[in-house]
Amino acid sequence: MTDSILNARLAALEQNLKRAAEGPSWWDSVQELKLPSAIAIWEGLNRAIMDQAREHLETLQEIRDMLKYAEQTDDVKEAWRRYAEVYKQCQEFFGECLEVIGGLTFRYSGLEERIYQLADDLISDCVKDSTSILQWVAPTVPALPETLIKTLARMIGLRFPEWTIWTLPFTAHELGHVVIREDEKLCGFPRRHAEAWANGSTIERAKSHLNEYLADAFATYTMGPAYACAVILLRFNPLDAYRDDDEHPADAKRAHVVLTMLQRMNDAAGMEEPYEGVKVRLSENWQEVLRRAGQPDAQQALDAQRLEKLVDGIWPEFEHWLRPAAKYPHDEKAYGWLVAEEWYRTWKDQLEKGQLLNIQDVSPRNTLRDVLNAAWLCRLEYLDEPEHLDRTERIEEAAHKLCAAIIAERRKASGVRGAGRGATFKYGGKYAKRG
Amino acid sequence: MNERSRSILMARIQTLIQELDRAKRVVEQIDPDLRYRVRGPFLDLFERYGEDLYRLQHEVKNAQPLKECWYTFQDTRQKCEPLFRECLALMQGSLVRRSGLDNGLCKIADALLYDLSSRINISWGRFTILAGEEFITDMAEIIRVRFPEVSIWNLPVAAHEFGHFVGPELEREISGKHYHPFQDFLAEVGGQDSQAVAFLHEHFADFFATYALGPSYACTCILLRFDPWTAYQDKRAHPSDAKRVHWILEVLNKMDEAEGGVQRSYQGVIGYLRKSWQQSLEVMGQPVPFEERLGKGTIKQLDEWLRELYFRLGDRVSGVWYRAEDWLRAKRLSKQLLEDTPPELKDEHTLADVLNAAWWSRIQLEGRDSARVQQIGARAVDFCCKIGGIGND
Numbered sequence: 001m002t003d004s005i006l007n008a009r010l011a012a013l014e015q016n017l018k019r020a021a022e023g024p025s026w027w028d029s030v031q032e033l034k035l036p037s038a039i040a041i042w043e044g045l046n047r048a049i050m051d052q053a054r055e056h057l058e059t060l061q062e063i064r065d066m067l068k069y070a071e072q073t074d075d076v077k078e079a080w081r082r083y084a085e086v087y088k089q090c091q092e093f094f095g096e097c098l099e100v101i102g103g104l105t106f107r108y109s110g111l112e113e114r115i116y117q118l119a120d121d122l123i124s125d126c127v128k129d130s131t132s133i134l135q136w137v138a139p140t141v142p143a144l145p146e147t148l149i150k151t152l153a154r155m156i157g158l159r160f161p162e163w164t165i166w167t168l169p170f171t172a173h174e175l176g177h178v179v180i181r182e183d184e185k186l187c188g189f190p191r192r193h194a195e196a197w198a199n200g201s202t203i204e205r206a207k208s209h210l211n212e213y214l215a216d217a218f219a220t221y222t223m224g225p226a227y228a229c230a231v232i233l234l235r236f237n238p239l240d241a242y243r244d245d246d247e248h249p250a251d252a253k254r255a256h257v258v259l260t261m262l263q264r265m266n267d268a269a270g271m272e273e274p275y276e277g278v279k280v281r282l283s284e285n286w287q288e289v290l291r292r293a294g295q296p297d298a299q300q301a302l303d304a305q306r307l308e309k310l311v312d313g314i315w316p317e318f319e320h321w322l323r324p325a326a327k328y329p330h331d332e333k334a335y336g337w338l339v340a341e342e343w344y345r346t347w348k349d350q351l352e353k354g355q356l357l358n359i360q361d362v363s364p365r366n367t368l369r370d371v372l373n374a375a376w377l378c379r380l381e382y383l384d385e386p387e388h389l390d391r392t393e394r395i396e397e398a399a400h401k402l403c404a405a406i407i408a409e410r411r412k413a414s415g416v417r418g419a420g421r422g423a424t425f426k427y428g429g430k431y432a433k434r435g
Numbered sequence: 436m437n438e439r440s441r442s443i444l445m446a447r448i449q450t451l452i453q454e455l456d457r458a459k460r461v462v463e464q465i466d467p468d469l470r471y472r473v474r475g476p477f478l479d480l481f482e483r484y485g486e487d488l489y490r491l492q493h494e495v496k497n498a499q500p501l502k503e504c505w506y507t508f509q510d511t512r513q514k515c516e517p518l519f520r521e522c523l524a525l526m527q528g529s530l531v532r533r534s535g536l537d538n539g540l541c542k543i544a545d546a547l548l549y550d551l552s553s554r555i556n557i558s559w560g561r562f563t564i565l566a567g568e569e570f571i572t573d574m575a576e577i578i579r580v581r582f583p584e585v586s587i588w589n590l591p592v593a594a595h596e597f598g599h600f601v602g603p604e605l606e607r608e609i610s611g612k613h614y615h616p617f618q619d620f621l622a623e624v625g626g627q628d629s630q631a632v633a634f635l636h637e638h639f640a641d642f643f644a645t646y647a648l649g650p651s652y653a654c655t656c657i658l659l660r661f662d663p664w665t666a667y668q669d670k671r672a673h674p675s676d677a678k679r680v681h682w683i684l685e686v687l688n689k690m691d692e693a694e695g696g697v698q699r700s701y702q703g704v705i706g707y708l709r710k711s712w713q714q715s716l717e718v719m720g721q722p723v724p725f726e727e728r729l730g731k732g733t734i735k736q737l738d739e740w741l742r743e744l745y746f747r748l749g750d751r752v753s754g755v756w757y758r759a760e761d762w763l764r765a766k767r768l769s770k771q772l773l774e775d776t777p778p779e780l781k782d783e784h785t786l787a788d789v790l791n792a793a794w795w796s797r798i799q800l801e802g803r804d805s806a807r808v809q810q811i812g813a814r815a816v817d818f819c820c821k822i823g824g825i826g827n828d
Contacts, residue, residue, distance in 0.1 A: 004801065005715045008658055011805040016583045076718035084664045095567030098582045101536060102527030102565075109530055111464050112457070142527075144520055160523045161457040166450070233443055234450060239509050285443055292440045292501040383442045389449050 003076055006067065006083060013083075013090060014060050020097065021053035045100065045138060052093055059086045100155060103141030115163040116140050118403050119171050122368045123156060126175055126222050130326035133183045140171060165375055165399045166234060166392075168368075169219065169227040176218030180211060185321045189214060193313070209249040213257050213307075217314045220261040223369055224328030224337060225278040228258045229376040232282050233383070238293040252290070256302055259283055260311040265327065274330040274337050281380060328373075334365040340373035347378045347398060351391060357398035362405045364413035371406065375399040441495050444504060448495065451512060452488050455481055458522045465529045472560045473525065473575050480518050480574070487511050521574050528564025528577070537565055539825065540585040543816070544593045546823035547786045548578065551597060551647050554754040557604045563593060571596045587793050587815040588659060591644060591652040598643030599636060605751055616747045624740060633672035635740065638682055642744060645686040649757035649765075650704040651790035653683045654798070657708045663715040667728065677725045678737060680712050685741055690756065693749075700759035707798060757787055765791035768818075772796045772811050778818050789818045 059082065066079045107116055119140040127134050143157025156174045159167070180186045190210035198206035219227040236251035244250045259279055266273045287297065318326065329336030343359055350357050375395050382391045459481045462474065488511060495504050532541050544563040552559040559576065566579030569592050578596045581589065602617040617639060625632035644652040661676035669675045674682075684705050691701045716725055726734055764783065769792040771778055793815035797808055819825070 003715055003718045005658055005663070005711055006718075008808075011808065012584070012586075012588070012659060015805075015809065019583065074720070077720050080664050080715075080719055084662060091567065094583050098531070098565055098567060101534075102531050105530035105534060106523075106527050109464065109526070111461060142523060144523060160519055161454045161461065162450075163457055164450075164453070233446055237509065239505055288440045289443050293505050294502050383446065388442065388445065392446075392449070 003067070003080075006076070006080060009083065009087070010060055010064060013087060014057065016094065017053045017057050017060070017090065020094075021050050021057055049097060056086055056090055056093065099143070100138075100141075103143060103155065103157070104139070107139060107141045112163045114400065115165075115168070116158065118165075118368060118400075119156075119158055119168055121403075121407060122168060122372075123171055123175055125367055125369065126172055126326075127179075130222055130322050131179055131183060132323070133179065137175075137178070165372065165396050165403075166230060166379070169223045169230040169372055169376075170235070172219035172223040172227055173215045173231075176215035176222075177211065179218065179322075180214050183321060186214070186317060189314070189317055193310075197310075205244075205246050208247050209244070210310075212248050212254065213310060214314060216254050216258050217261045217311060218318070220258050221265070221318055221322075222326055222328060224265075224340075224373050225262060225275050225282075226369065226372040226376045228262050228278070228282055229380060231255075231258060232286050233380075236286070238286075238289045238295060241290055241293075241295050252295075252302055253307060255286055256304055256307045257311055259286075260308050261314075264311060264315050265330070268327075269330045272330075278377065278380065285383075328369060334363060335367045335370055337370075337373065339366060340370045340377060343370065343374035343402070344377040344381075347374065347395060348381055351378075351382075351394065357394055357401075359398075359402050359405070362402065362409050364406070364409040366406045366409075368403050368406065371399050371402045374402075440501055441504075444495055444501065444508060445492065447512075448488055448492050448508060451508075451515065452485065452492075454519070455485050455488070455515065458519055461522050461526050465526060466533060469529045469532075469562055472562055473577065476575055477518070477522065477525075484511055484515055484518070517572070517574060521572060521577075524564065524566065524579075525575065525577065528566070528579075531565055536582075537580075537585050538816070539820065540587075540590065540816070541565065541580065542825045543786065543819045543823055544578070544580055544590055546819075546825060547590065547790075548593060548597050550786060551594065551755050555601060555752055556754065557601055559597070559600060569593070569596050571599050576600055587790065587812045587819070588797075589655060591648045591655040591790055592660070594644035594648050594652060595640045598640030601643055601752075602636065602639045605748065607751060616751060620744060620747055624743065630669075630671070634669075634674045637673050637679070638737075638740060639744065641679055641683050642686050642741070643752065643755075645683050646690065646752060647755035647757060648787050649690070649762055649791050650687065650701060650708075651787070651794045653687060653704070653708055654794040656680070656683060657712050661712070663712070663719050663721075666716060666719075666721070666725065677729055678733065680708075681726055681729060681734065682737055682741065684709060685738065689741065689745055691759070694759045698759070700762050704795075704798070757791075761785070761788060762791060764788055766795055768792035769795040769799070772814050772818070773799065775810075775814070778814075778821060780818065780821055784818075784822055786819055786822055789815050789822060792818075 063079050063082050063086070066075060066082070070076045070079065107113075116139065123137055123140065127137055138155040140156050140158050142160040142163075144160060156171055156178065158171065162170070180189075190207045193210055194203045194206040197210055216227075216231070219231075232255055236255055238251075240250075241252040241255075242250045244253075248254070259282065262275050262279045266275045266279065269275075290297070331338065333339075346359060347357050375398075378395050379388075379392055382388045385391075459478070462470065462477045462481075465473075487507075491504060491507050491511070494507075495501070531537070541563045548559060548563070561576045561578065563578045563580050565582040565585060567582065569579055569581050571578045578593055578600075580593055580596075603615070605615060605617045607614045607616050621632055621635055625635050641652075641656075657680055661680060663676075665675075666677040667675050669678075673679075687701045687705050691699045691705075694700065713725060716722075721728070765788045768784065768788055772792055773796050793811055796811045800807055800811075
């Protein structure tokens, strides 16, 4: 029994998949745009694309075999059913390929490249410090909110056009999704707790929500107060703070998880409670905004205890499965919160004296996380003042300069020259190097 | 109002102003030959939303009720989302076009649509870009063609998307008064039923693409796109594929009838497509003829809609009518595609001719030789480049 329409469609799909499976000739044309030649990018992406294309080609072959021996109507019907299924999967696959290609071409078009380079370096630091699971991470690319996670390419999107120092901490949330998905220990957490968490809603929804909480907790844990500041001051929506959707829990709940995580980090630090000041300040600001927006008090409206118990459950998972350096350090001398605080004080002093913002002593051991924390701490200081906007711009520029200085120091220390542009770092392999 | 309660909102307003500014810079970076075609609508929106935000900033500073201000901000933020989405698509799309990932097909699609635009006298100065699926947005009217299915065989779908743009633009002047016949048709026939209105939009786009590209559009839809597995399922905004098959074949029929005379040029291809579609349904265990399965009521309604559409709009879109003589020319051209000889193109040949010639050639092969189909496709692209004066990159 033959079906000319199905045969035509199989041929068309096969043709497209073959192009992808045979070492994407697409990249040849994309590379004409003079993208950086960091081998790890192409190696990782090629492998991911080719593997998926080959899998789909195998399915097409099975469908063809099915058709070859089809004598019953039911056989052809089954072939059509499987074709419809694989066609849909291929649409998603090709759609994602296009996003990756489009994202990379945009990323390397020269526009706002500085921020993407910083995002890459930040993620590289986080990956190296957090986990041994990831062998490679593709460069960050501009993306839309709904397509921030690239399953195909382990690609992390920087929401378009949020290209500032202030929004960089969000990359840690996206990285959190990647780490949680790829780490078989951590990815079990939402599965294990979904049923109990569902509480009347679907298991799928509960899993999505738990994944979001985990990513928020991961971002706070690795990035420190900078993530809490960015997400509470710039992202969460007070007008819609108590509405869950299928993918995301309500912003008020997420804010509570972020602040609770900060509290746990405080508790773990012992008596000094390094993040108390920021935490209290953010919490007050958020409460005030909710109140002014006509929303109920978060503490009363939320099932706060349940969320706190969730964070209590997440904490040992992170402590156990992530590397010790994953947690943003509060008491290291050369990097971490102590350094961020010192820079904040220097900048604050310089701002008040009307001086140029400048940090003199930069070491290759300083991290970009420290810069983001210092910048946010400083911004928070002036948030309620009339000259806030002007100072924000000055802090931002100083933070950029400081990041560039740290990266330069690192290069000097490791003897690497010109590895910056577009380099992506493959840890543990022959391409391992720092930028 | 204390400072603390307004500081977060002020920070967000400032952030959004900066984002608008950056998005504007992105648009300014697009290839100049594409940028000039879309710059206008983008700049208008950047300006309007920017002004809204500066006004809001002023209101927050002047102690206007904070809740109202938050609502205004949220409203502007939501309006900016599609603008940012479109900017990103535009930038990525133009870069991907430049990379040659589309094998030059976007330029052919542009040329095809410019030709239709000039023949119907409705200005469309935009362009096409690759995307995960085909669609057109109201904001910048850029038409997306589906990656990786950018081939000569799928090109006719661009005309369907263009149809979505054309419908609302159609205008007629009677005694100095301007009418919008398609909008009037929607209002009178679709009324308040939003799904009916959505379906009529799709039907019009199918009508337009078939009318302008003749059998090639019908071939693309029936042989490559429509799904016999879900043939009878209406979607939220799309009528079922079975309804669309009936509709498209009826449009071809109507075009045939309108030619008059004894000869019915499209009957052969209509018969072939009807039979192929029905065969696919049969192998899916649905032996009942699809029009019978759709039911008399549905068929009657579709036919009435088509009659009405044809009556109201037929003369307004007659400039793009793909006539029997065009089809004949395409059939002759198909011999060149099949014979593998250098193209002998004449001035009268159009891109629509090449699409039809390619499909007619493919039908002759009856799907037996996929390598040959690819070869025909490649030759057809060469023909298109020559006709459209496009460098085949």
